[in-house]
Amino acid sequence: MPNKSQSTCIVVYTPESPLRFPKQLASEMWRDLRASRKLAWRLAIRDFAAQYRQTVFGYFWAICSPLAVTGFWVIMNASQIISVKETGVPYPLYALIGTILWQLFYEALNAPLKQFTINRAMLGRINFPKEALVLSGLAQVVINFTIKLIIVSLVFIFFHIPVKWTAIFVPFPLLGLLMIGTLFGVILVPFGVLYRDIQEMITLFAVPLMLLAPTVAPLPAGGTLATIMRLNPLTPMILSVRQLLHGNLTVSLVLLGMIWVAALVLLLLGWLIYRVSLPILVERLEA
Amino acid sequence: MYHPVLVDIDNVSKCFCRSLKRSLWYGIQDVGKELIGRSQETKGLRKGEFWAIRNVTFQVHRKETVGLIGHNGAGKTTLLKLIHGLIKPNGGRITIRGSMRALIALGTGFNPVLSGRENIWIAGAVLGYSEREIRERFDEIVDFSELGDYIDFPVQTYSSGMLARLGFSVAIHTQPDILLVDEVLAVGDLNFAIRCYRKISEFREAGGSIILVTHNPYAIRTNCDRAIWIENGVVQKIGRAEDVSTEYELATARKDTRTGGRRYLEGTVEIEDLTYPTILKSGDEFTIKIKLRATRMVESPILVIGISNINEHNLLNNVSTGDGFVLKIPEGQSIVSVRYPSLPLVRGVYYINLVLSEKYMNNQLAVLINCYKFEIQTDVNDIGTGMFKLQPHWEI
Numbered sequence: 317m318p319n320k321s322q323s324t325c326i327v328v329y330t331p332e333s334p335l336r337f338p339k340q341l342a343s344e345m346w347r348d349l350r351a352s353r354k355l356a357w358r359l360a361i362r363d364f365a366a367q368y369r370q371t372v373f374g375y376f377w378a379i380c381s382p383l384a385v386t387g388f389w390v391i392m393n394a395s396q397i398i399s400v401k402e403t404g405v406p407y408p409l410y411a412l413i414g415t416i417l418w419q420l421f422y423e424a425l426n427a428p429l430k431q432f433t434i435n436r437a438m439l440g441r442i443n444f445p446k447e448a449l450v451l452s453g454l455a456q457v458v459i460n461f462t463i464k465l466i467i468v469s470l471v472f473i474f475f476h477i478p479v480k481w482t483a484i485f486v487p488f489p490l491l492g493l494l495m496i497g498t499l500f501g502v503i504l505v506p507f508g509v510l511y512r513d514i515q516e517m518i519t520l521f522a523v524p525l526m527l528l529a530p531t532v533a534p535l536p537a538g539g540t541l542a543t544i545m546r547l548n549p550l551t552p553m554i555l556s557v558r559q560l561l562h563g564n565l566t567v568s569l570v571l572l573g574m575i576w577v578a579a580l581v582l583l584l585l586g587w588l589i590y591r592v593s594l595p596i597l598v599e600r601l602e603a
Numbered sequence: 604m605y606h607p608v609l610v611d612i613d614n615v616s617k618c619f620c621r622s623l624k625r626s627l628w629y630g631i632q633d634v635g636k637e638l639i640g641r642s643q644e645t646k647g648l649r650k651g652e653f654w655a656i657r658n659v660t661f662q663v664h665r666k667e668t669v670g671l672i673g674h675n676g677a678g679k680t681t682l683l684k685l686i687h688g689l690i691k692p693n694g695g696r697i698t699i700r701g702s703m704r705a706l707i708a709l710g711t712g713f714n715p716v717l718s719g720r721e722n723i724w725i726a727g728a729v730l731g732y733s734e735r736e737i738r739e740r741f742d743e744i745v746d747f748s749e750l751g752d753y754i755d756f757p758v759q760t761y762s763s764g765m766l767a768r769l770g771f772s773v774a775i776h777t778q779p780d781i782l783l784v785d786e787v788l789a790v791g792d793l794n795f796a797i798r799c800y801r802k803i804s805e806f807r808e809a810g811g812s813i814i815l816v817t818h819n820p821y822a823i824r825t826n827c828d829r830a831i832w833i834e835n836g837v838v839q840k841i842g843r844a845e846d847v848s849t850e851y852e853l854a855t856a857r858k859d860t861r862t863g864g865r866r867y868l869e870g871t872v873e874i875e876d877l878t879y880p881t882i883l884k885s886g887d888e889f890t891i892k893i894k895l896r897a898t899r900m901v902e903s904p905i906l907v908i909g910i911s912n913i914n915e916h917n918l919l920n921n922v923s924t925g926d927g928f929v930l931k932i933p934e935g936q937s938i939v940s941v942r943y944p945s946l947p948l949v950r951g952v953y954y955i956n957l958v959l960s961e962k963y964m965n966n967q968l969a970v971l972i973n974c975y976k977f978e979i980q981t982d983v984n985d986i987g988t989g990m991f992k993l994q995p996h997w998e999i
């Protein structure tokens with residue numbers, strides 16, 4: 317919306333869509349992204365500190381949810397309610413890795429809308445680079461994920477499973493998961509801010525969607541489910557993380573790269589949608 | 604005003620929708636419009652929409668303080684949000700030359716469980732300060748907030764005044780070109796409010812421009828050079844702060860809908876007419892002539908004449924018997940005249956109240972409250988408040 321003229325200090329607000337001035341829009345997006353890093357970090361620290369300050373067990377809660385979810389699947393498997401075979405590693409480790417990866421994606425998906433909701437009062441009153449909200453959400457997702465990695469390492473040690481040297485490439489698919497999650501997250505912001513239905517849907521479909529990727533059970537040999545899972549862009553990402561950690565890489569690098577680049581491009585598009593829709597959302601926050 | 608224009612509001616309009624469901628749906632439509640590159644310019648309103656701001660034009664120059672005055676819901680805050688770039692206009696153009704900061708809803712972004720100290724860092728970052736700027740100003744901010752040891756306690760334990768003090772302290776320790784101030788300075792104690800206003804005048808002295816939003820004409824008169832009075836999203840008047848605030852004040856009083864007032868007549872006495880000057884200058888003589896008609900002679904009548912302001916504060920009350928006046932009301936028509944040699948009231952709209960009793964004060968034959976209005980005017984440069992305007996002798 318702000319159309320900057322010659323001097324850096326002049327800002328113009330008109331009813332025109334910023335998409336009519338793409339060059340200027342791009343430079344503003346870049347400027348705001350840079351300007352928002354510090355703020356994003358502050359907000360992330362704020363939310364993180366605030367989240368655990370009122371607790372007795374503190375950061376323990378950060379590792380609690382993957383343990384609980386993993387525990388659930390381990391019990392299901394051990395009691396033969398479901399039976400998962402040929403995971404290559406002990407099932408608890410398999411389920412834990414799958415759960416943590418799923419949570420990385422799911423939290424990234426949830427983060428933008430969640431940040432928007434937490435900071436709605438600020439949005440209606442102060443003009444700050446709104447990219448900070450997305451970055452802050454991302455930072456929190458990454459911090460949470462890093463804490464959970466400690467558990468994964470302990471489980472690796474417990475089962476005496478050696479981690480392969482290829483693990484150094486793991487950040488690549490991890491970043492892919494983050495990008496896909498954030499991409500959907502930012503695109504959902506305009507709809508989610510206006511209609512609460514979106515948040516309800518995200519919550520409702522969390523578990524079913526989790527089963528559409530090889531999170532707690534490997535790809536079935538055939539059938540409709542297998543086809544859907546193969547089409548899921550998360551599948552190659554999750555599979556490659558597992559294979560880089562403790563197996564042989566069978567996922568096509570070309571496919572991985574294509575998904576990765578597509579995610580990046582779509583993420584830029586999502587950012588554009590997020591940014592352009594913001595003033596319209598802000599006026600409906602408390603009007 | 605020959606200083607350069609820092610804020611240029613050119614024919615700006617903004618519409619809103621009152622119905623929530625419809626507003627959400629329009630929101631989706633508007634996002635779509637933005638994404639295909641279409642303008643948000645609104646020619647005709649959609650169903651349920653109204654103009655929150657309509658064709659507003661004004662400028663703010665460097666070193667100038669401009670007040671926006673109007674009643675609740677007049678569109679002041681919407682205008683402020685448009686200027687701040689939080690929302691998009693549906694027409695017109697807003698040009699801002701220079702950096703801008705807003706003192707709106709102080710303490711936004713504070714987290715209740717974190718300490719005041721931690722929150723200074725957060726609020727500072729939200730306002731766009733660099734780490735260095737916050738570090739350099741940190742002690743100054745803490746000092747100004749006068750929170751003392753409380754600075755290390757969670758802000759949820761603060762009183763609203765303490766919260767506002769901290770919020771203001773963080774926000775004011777910077778020098779933007781333009782400062783937007785919403786009605787936030789009413790919070791906190793007198794001591795702090797005075798220091799806030801002083802800080803704001805310092806800011807102005809240093810060359811900053813201020814847009815102050817308020818519904819208090821006194822704040823406009825004491826802080827602003829010029830004022831803009833907005834009603835229903837439309838500019839009513841732009842001009843010198845004194846002129847605009849005075850007109851606003853009088854219009855507010857005139858708009859008072861209690862015309863007709865409360866009237867009780869027992870039947871014995873009919874108040875036929877009241878004659879008095881409806882507009883006079885403060886300190887002028889004021890005579891009320893009451894024409895009444897009685898169906899019989901009233902025995903030992905007691906007449907109470909009062910003058911009240913629009914807030915229904917009784918300013919003057921005179922009882923005929925108390926003033927040693929023996930009133931006589933015979934059968935038929937009679938005229939009672941009450942003369943105040945001087946009525947030294949402050950500018951505003953007032954009411955005459957009248958109570959006629961027989962023998963005892965509580966044996967009332969006629970009660971007329973807020974039925975008769977008049978207006979006192981003073982020089983526009985008069986910025987005195989209070990109730991009475993006396994002319995003391997000043998001396999050194």
